[in-house]
Amino acid sequence: MSEAILTKATAQIEAAKADPALRPVITAFFDEATFTVSYVVADPATREAAIIDSVLDYDAAAGRTSTASADRIVAHVTSENLKVTWLLETHAHADHLSAAPYLQEKLGGKLAIGREILRVQDVFGKLFNAGTEFARDGSQFDHLFADGETFMIGSIPAIVLHVPGHTPADMAYVAGDAAFVGDTLFMPDYGTARADFPGGDARQLYRSIRRLLSLPRETRLFMCHDYKAPGRDTFAWETTVEEQRGGNVHVHDGVSENEFVEMRTSRDSTLAVPNLILPSVQVNIRGGHFPQPESNGVSYIKIPINAI
Template sequence: MRRDAVTDAPIDPARDHAHDHARELIEAALTNEAQRPVVKSFFDPATFTVSHVVRDPGSNACAIIDSVLDYDQAAGRTATASADALIAYVEAEDLEVQWLLETHAHADHLSAAPYLQERLGGRLAIGRDIIKVQDVFGKVFNEGAEFRRDGSQFDQLFDDGDRFAIGGLQATALHVPGHTPACLAYVIGDAVFPGDTLFMPDYGTARCDFPGGDARTLYRSIQRLLSLPPAARVFLCHDYKAP
């Protein structure tokens, strides 16, 4: 019988233990300010992407979620203005970056995580099923053997229910596929970062027509998030303009 890695209790396969733990984190934060992260959000108007710096209120530890590397499509050039704004904030607040978290592989913007890691440190993490995404797009773009499809570009590949900490903040990863097979939501104290699994109410849901996307799977993932305690604070990855 499988056993919980933290409590060593037998695992009931009929229960959603990862969801249970996420709910417990949110509920605990309601009575413990030390488990309520301070969140500073940065909006990128070119891609309507929101990046978040999530900090432990009891220390200088922080994580950066879904950073943006600027890209000029017409010129075919990248720039780092958005990432540099994150760096300036981290340095001004004297923060220690422990994690660079990606909710999924983004089709609408490039990630600045490698650039940030060079300058700020931290462990780069994403969901384990990024391996499936790499395999699919490696074939789509006819990448050769030099393109690694094992997720080794990242320091940590999270499975559903994996637990981690940002300083004293307790956090967990929830697998919420549908938009892509690798989508994760991060629950950090009472804060939920759902990536593209949830959008603003005026814009609907993420698209499911990428390879590996599935509308029914996305629906189930959305229901999993919506069944978390209503007191949770939700920090989205996008704020698109409504059509």
């Protein structure tokens, strides 16, 4: 089944290489506070578009949100006269809050994530002691994608690849000749994502990355984050399969699965917990919604003590 999905994705990419009308126009929005890249992926023929991995600004010290990052996307969509049909999440992020509900209210579109979000909801629902009022069935999203499922962004075909390892629910979205890989790969000079979160697995991450790097070498790859590798002065988020295979410092061609797992496990043991993991995951497993307000009308985020 996995081979058939890769064959289908490859055929889609090859068709887009041959026909410019099948290549999306991609506009990136970088949020330096969380080092996150959001994307508007548009079909110039129909003006339909998808928004991938949006950011809601959050001041953790004050517990306040704002929408400056999301409003940049709204302004772009409006100025380009685009119609948003999809709001896509590559996974339940641990480093920023999703702005999907805000963008959906402003621009419309169906909110979607991978169906393995149910596993993430179960694990973190228990961690946060969310209770029976928190549904663990993915119903906070409009659509749950399966591995190999196809959809359209206007007249541009897209296919979904399940790429677990960073979390169980990570998905990559391949639209035309472009793949949005979420937290699997970083730029070649920075490496790969961590795999030590609950449900993460370095061995699974390696296999997911090799799956992505089995796509045609010319495939455009778009990262979800960039932190500027040592010696690089500018942020970057676009590369190719060929560049990753030839030069990724963690997982270039020739790095074995066991070598990667040893490196990734050792490296992850030295990494600090992300600053926004507790508010981010708590909100993002709810599709970007905050917990229901309490009797005083205020919504609260829980901080479990000595639990992670």
